[in-house]
Amino acid sequence: MPVALDSTSLALGTVACYLLYFVYVRWTKRQGLPPGPPRLPFLGNIHQLPQLDQHTFLKRWADQYGDVVYAEFFTQPAIVVSSVKAACELMEKRGAYYSGRPRFVRIREMIGWTGHSAWRPYDDTWKRQRRWFQQSLISASAVKRNHPLQEREVRRLLYALVQHPAEFISHIKRYSASLILEIGYGHTVTSVEGDEFIQLVEAGIQEVFGGSGAGSAPVDFFPVLKYIPAWLPGAGFKRAALMAKEAIAATENIPYDSVKDDIAAGVAKPSFTTAMMQDCLKKGALTSEDEITLTSIMVFILAMVQHPDIFQKAQEEVIRVVGETRLPEFSDRESLPYLENIITEVYRWHPAVPIGVPHLASDDDVYRGYYIPKNSMIISNIWAMFHDPEVYPEPEKFKPERWSNTNTDRGDDPNLGNPRKIVFGFGRRICPGRYFADNSVWIVAACIISMMSIRKARDARGEEITPSPKFHSGIVIHPEPFVCDIRPRSEQSRQLILESLGAGTV
Numbered sequence: 001m002p003v004a005l006d007s008t009s010l011a012l013g014t015v016a017c018y019l020l021y022f023v024y025v026r027w028t029k030r031q032g033l034p035p036g037p038p039r040l041p042f043l044g045n046i047h048q049l050p051q052l053d054q055h056t057f058l059k060r061w062a063d064q065y066g067d068v069v070y071a072e073f074f075t076q077p078a079i080v081v082s083s084v085k086a087a088c089e090l091m092e093k094r095g096a097y098y099s100g101r102p103r104f105v106r107i108r109e110m111i112g113w114t115g116h117s118a119w120r121p122y123d124d125t126w127k128r129q130r131r132w133f134q135q136s137l138i139s140a141s142a143v144k145r146n147h148p149l150q151e152r153e154v155r156r157l158l159y160a161l162v163q164h165p166a167e168f169i170s171h172i173k174r175y176s177a178s179l180i181l182e183i184g185y186g187h188t189v190t191s192v193e194g195d196e197f198i199q200l201v202e203a204g205i206q207e208v209f210g211g212s213g214a215g216s217a218p219v220d221f222f223p224v225l226k227y228i229p230a231w232l233p234g235a236g237f238k239r240a241a242l243m244a245k246e247a248i249a250a251t252e253n254i255p256y257d258s259v260k261d262d263i264a265a266g267v268a269k270p271s272f273t274t275a276m277m278q279d280c281l282k283k284g285a286l287t288s289e290d291e292i293t294l295t296s297i298m299v300f301i302l303a304m305v306q307h308p309d310i311f312q313k314a315q316e317e318v319i320r321v322v323g324e325t326r327l328p329e330f331s332d333r334e335s336l337p338y339l340e341n342i343i344t345e346v347y348r349w350h351p352a353v354p355i356g357v358p359h360l361a362s363d364d365d366v367y368r369g370y371y372i373p374k375n376s377m378i379i380s381n382i383w384a385m386f387h388d389p390e391v392y393p394e395p396e397k398f399k400p401e402r403w404s405n406t407n408t409d410r411g412d413d414p415n416l417g418n419p420r421k422i423v424f425g426f427g428r429r430i431c432p433g434r435y436f437a438d439n440s441v442w443i444v445a446a447c448i449i450s451m452m453s454i455r456k457a458r459d460a461r462g463e464e465i466t467p468s469p470k471f472h473s474g475i476v477i478h479p480e481p482f483v484c485d486i487r488p489r490s491e492q493s494r495q496l497i498l499e500s501l502g503a504g505t506v
Contacts, residue, residue, distance in 0.1 A: 033373075034068045034069060034070040035065040036061070036065055037069075037071060042074065042075075043074065044072030044073050044074055044075070046074055046218065046221055049073065049216065052473040052474075054355060054473075055382075055383035055477075056383070058080050061082075067081065068080075068367070068368065068370060070370075074218075075221075076377060078378075079372055080379045083385060084385050084417035087426050089367070091380070092427040096362075097362050098360070099428040100121060100361070100362050101120065102358055102377050103220065103223065104119050105217075106217045106226075110226050110245065111245045112248060112249065117432070118429075122428070143439065146436055150179065151329065151330070153175055154327075156175070156178075157171055157447075158327075158448075158451055158500070159497055159501045165485075165486045169298070172297050172298060172301075173294060176294040177294075179290065179293065180293075183436070216358075216379075218237070219237060226241075291352065291478075292352040293437050293441055295476060296343075296346055296437070297441055297444050299350045299478075300343070300441070300444075301448075301486075302467060303342075303345075304448075304449075305456055305467055305484045308454075310400060311449065314339050315449050315489075318339065318449050321335045322446075324490075324492060327447055327500060328447055328450050330439065330442075330443065332446070339442075340403075343420075343438075345399065345400045346441070347386075347422075349386070351383055351423045352423065353423065353476055354383035355475075356379070356380035356382055356425050356426065357425065358378060358380075359380075359429060360375060361374055382422060382423060386422075420438060451489065451493045452486055452488060453489040456484065457483040
């Protein structure tokens with residue numbers, strides 16, 4: 001005799017079937033996840049992730065599990081990509097699915113840095129900012145339009161190096177900051193110490209970039225932590241975020257308001273912010289771009305101090321092409337292939353941003369037969385890509401010749417990507433200021449090689465001081481302060497530098 005089912009039993013049975021189906025589908029998909037380290041319930045792998053030097057830690061995962069690794073940070077799924085090929089196939093060839101950004105709870109919600117395009121979601125505001133970047137930095141006409149600014153600022157840098165060579169780090173900071181502040185706000189920097197804008201930018205960058213990688217703080221994976229009172233023991237991250245919020249607000253508002261006042265007075269210089277205001281875009285879009293330029297120049301000088309033979313070879317090339325009666329210009333670039341190899345190796349040897357700003361998968365996807373869940377954070381370990389011994393033999397060594405056209409070891413390996421492109425990110429989220437930053441690094445390297453002599457400094461006993469490549473950890477890593485002997489390579493060079501920029505203009 002058939003049994004009649006009441007409505008409650010039928011409803012419960014239906015719910016049970018849906019739950020079983022959901023568990024089955026989820027279990028089936030999880031069997032196809034990329035390999036990765038064992039995970040703990042609730043915590044996932046968050047307990048394993050260090051706050052500092054995350055790029056070297058994640059490389060160990062790549063060495064053990066492969067170039068595509070699955071991990072979970074609390075409940076946040078993450079795909080760690082450690083090869084150029086995988087990164088390009090996901091974030092460039094499938095850019096429509098991998099151009100989003102995570103929430104960035106620490107940076108966007110706690111610190112309030114919402115205007116910078118790097119942290120923005122893939123939305124209409126981001127696209128409008130990108131159009132302005134295209135006009136200001138990316139287009140061929142914009143690249144050439146910025147050459148006079150870069151050549152002017154490198155002359156000021158050389159002048160400062162002649163006057164106060166021991167303060168070369170401060171001079172390079174002024175150079176990189178001056179470029180971005182003039183492009184961004186029409187503000188000309190004359191001195192690091194007395195410039196309010198530079199002090200604001202440095203304070204803001206230090207507060208934000210001095211910690212863990214972007215999107216990798218515990219609060220990013222467990223957002224409820226942001227509600228913890230700042231006075232509680234263990235809430236140091238909350239107190240640090242409050243300090244950073246104040247610094248970033250000043251970094252954005254003071255230069256922005258200055259441009260606004262200049263526009264009202266009719267004296268505003270052409271700049272990105274001037275144009276941006278007229279289109280009602282967010283402020284703070286350009287605040288941190290000088291960090292890559294600064295770090296890359298510091299890595300270049302560090303490499304030249306450590307490798308005088310490379311410096312000498314580059315100097316011979318520059319003198320042969322440029323001569324000794326003028327400074328290098330951008331028109332010389334195509335004629336200086338060895339210098340080009342040096343800059344390329346600078347980007348590979350110690351990339352300024354070792355872990356790219358994470359992307360977000362907008363939908364479920366399958367790659368190499370592996371299941372990639374929707375909303376997975378895609379973490380590109382750029383440092384690991386550039387330190388794979390299978391791709392770059394002896395990756396710890398600075399070897400410009402690995403980029404020579406005569407290097408038969410290179411072949412056509414698709415894994416051997418161009419560091420100039422990779423170091424600035426992938427796909428639709430690639431850094432819009434990459435050409436500007438690359439040109440800013442190149443012109444400094446060319447002029448220093450042409451006009452200056454770089455040697456190891458000597459201690460009180462006359463013994464050489466060899467700087468070790470130690471780096472501060474953070475979103476952007478940069479060399480710890482080091483000493484070197486930098487001076488004009490001849491009296492003729494010194495006079496040329498002084499004549500190129502009259503005394504009293506620096």
